[in-house]
Amino acid sequence: MTGTPPDAGLLVQFATRPGPLSSLLIHPAGGGLGQYLAVAARLSRHGDVFGIRAAGLLPGEEPVADVEEMTRTYLGLIDILPERPGLLFGWSLGGVLAWELAARMAQDGPAPAVVMIDSFAGLPGATDEDYTDIIERSVSHLDTGMDAARVRTTARAHVRAATGHRTRSRAAGPVLLVTCAGPDRQRQTAAWQDLDDRLSVRELDCGHFEVFAPQHQERLITHLDSFLPSLIDVPRETPR
Structure with a gap:
């Protein structure tokens, strides 16, 4: 464990408890973590759960517009966690950051597993105006306050x-990609498979911004539950 970095305030503690698997949740575009509450509760059955929110959400902070810079910063935050996470989870941009963090963590220790929710290995370049809907939908998912x-x-x-x-x-460890409905699903999956031919893929029949709605989140949790036994000895629940 190293000294406390200046960005330590970006770490959020969801749960600390003994268990075989510690998890780290990485923010999507917009920077908040509120949509992950149900996922965090599920993962907390198996060990510590922490999150990383984005810089830029509090007074005096500046947002970061570079994946590599965020990755370097977040690697420093991982160093101060109570234990090295065995699972990195992220929606959208958060999944990309989870993948990049896992690849770098594998250079000096065990490779963590990654769960990516409707993340893309590359997006076409465009102006802010072309992505206005994404920006506004990100605002609609902001955390209370x-x-x-x-x-x-x-x-x-x-x-x-x-x-x-x-x-x-x-990728160096197990990866689960959960894709949403849409015309880019096949291209999205193929791009990640080019980087990991062991990739596990599951689907949600909803749009990108509906993932955490109650009627779709239950299916997401089911996909997560089916992935966990490949990482640790997790007893499967009896279907209701």
């Missing part, structure tokens, strides 16, 4: 980060 203007500015920076990044690193 967050300033909408800061979330909007942070989401805009994250869109620039996502469109300026192409994932080229290869």
Whole structure:
């Protein structure tokens, strides 16, 4: 464990408890973690759960518009966790960051598993105006009490980060990709399979921003539950 980095305030503690699997949840575009509450509760059955929110959401913070810079910062935060996470989870941009973090963690220790929810290895470059809907939908998913203007500015920076990044690193650990319905699903899956031919893929019959709605989140949790036994000895629940 190293000294406390200046960005330690980006770490969020969801649960600390003994268990075989510690998890780290990475923010999507917009930077908040509120949509992960049910996922965090599920993962907390198996060990510690922490999250990383984005810079830019509080006064005095500046958002980051570069995936590589965020990855370097978040690696420093992982160093101060009570234990090295065995699972990295992220939706959208959060999945890309989870993949990149896992690839770098594998260079000096065990490779963590990754769960990516409707993430893309590369997005076409475009102006902010072309992604206005994504930015505004990110604002609509902000955590209670967050300033909408800061979330909007942070989401805009994250869109620039996502469109300026192409994932080229290869996976070193188990990876689950959960895709949403849409015309890009086949291309999305193929791009990740080019980087990991062991990729596990599951599908949700909903749009990108409906993933955490109650009627779809239950299916997401089911996909997560089916992935966990490949990582640890997790007893499967009897279907109801």
